[in-house]
Amino acid sequence: MVCALGAAVCFGLATVLQAIAARAAGGGGGGDAALLLRAVRQWRYLAGLALDGLGFLLQIAALRSIPIYAVGAALASSLAVTAVASARLLRVRLSGVEWGAVGVVCAGLAMLGLASGTEGSTGGSAALEWAMLAAAGAVLALGAVGGRLTGRGRALLLGLGAGFGFGVVEVSVRLIDSLALPDLLTNPAAYALLVGGGAAFLLLTSALQRGSVTTATAGMVIGETIGPAAVGVIWLGDRTREGLTWLAVLGFAVAIAGALALARFGEAPAEAGAEAGTGTEAGAGAG
Structure with missing residues (x-):
């Protein structure tokens, strides 16, 4: 759980550091590509990328040790980290409801920490490995459909698709038993991880664009x-501590509800970049 929370902190802080870099790099024209080239020259943006990499390693460590439902909820809490750090570093004003949502996320994670057991002992079957690869392909198909829509329907479908892609990554990590190259090359879960992760980033970028x-x-x-939480419980044997299933379910629901209330902080870099060009308050009026 410490690794999962560490990953959330890394992802949340990385978002804010990249937001600061985007703000400093704003102006000068050239479009998004030029903005990115200016941003990567700054130490804050590079530090954000390094934190993303560290967060991914911590996420893998967490997924190999505790149930997927606990890791997923912890990663969603990165929005709370971004919100608090944005209030401090980007001078974004959090409403009383949003500060309450931060507290709700923390309460949900505390309940999950008390109730979650160890990683499930049930090994993933070959059928599940192939199912993850098929799911990764379905994410790409979902992106093609969502890209034809407009408005909130487009953003919602592409956002869901991105979430499914990241979920494929979470499950696939549990299905990879050996890191030896011959084993990786013959394991469908390894390809599912790559395809699902790549598709997720593409869909999320398109949704936010x-x-x-x-x-x-x-x-x-x-x-x-x-979705990943259900797969972990049904097919991978993830369980809670004896007699605390109700607390785990409640904690999961509370943490996710709090994260959803902070959803406007899901892409602080873009908002900060917009502020640099327009002079509006960073983070205000998202959506």
Whole structure:
């Protein structure tokens, strides 16, 4: 659980550091590509990328040690980290409801920490490995369909697709037993991890490019938590401590609800970049 929370802190802080870099790099024209080239020259943006990498390693360690439902809820809490750090570093004003949501996330994670057991002992079957690869392909197909829509429907569907892709990554990590190259090359879960992760980033980028940040992020949080948690419980043997199933369910629901209330912080870099060009308050009016 410490690794999962560490990953959430890394992802949340990385978002804010990249937001600061985007703000400093704003202006000068050249479009998004030029903005990115200016941002990567700054230590804050590079530090954010390093934190993303560290967070991914911590996520893998957590997925190999505790149930998927606990990791998913912890990762969703990165929005709370981003919100608090944004209030401090980006001078974004959090409403009383949003500060309450941060507390709700913390309460939900505390309940999950008390109730979650160890990683399930049931090994993933070959059928589940192939199912994850098929699911990764379905994420790509979902992206093709969602890209044809407009408005909130587009953002929601692409956000959900991105969440499903990240969920494929979470489950696939549990299905990879050996890191030896011959084993990886013959394990469908390894390909599912690559395809699912790549598709998730593409869909989320597309959703945030021309859609509602709040809607897309909410869809992503739902997609990357509920499905993988169900797979972990049903097929991988994830369980809670004896007699505390109710507390785990409650904690999971509370943590996700709190994260959804903070969904507007799902893409602080884009909002900060917009502020640099327009002079509006960072983070305000998302969606």
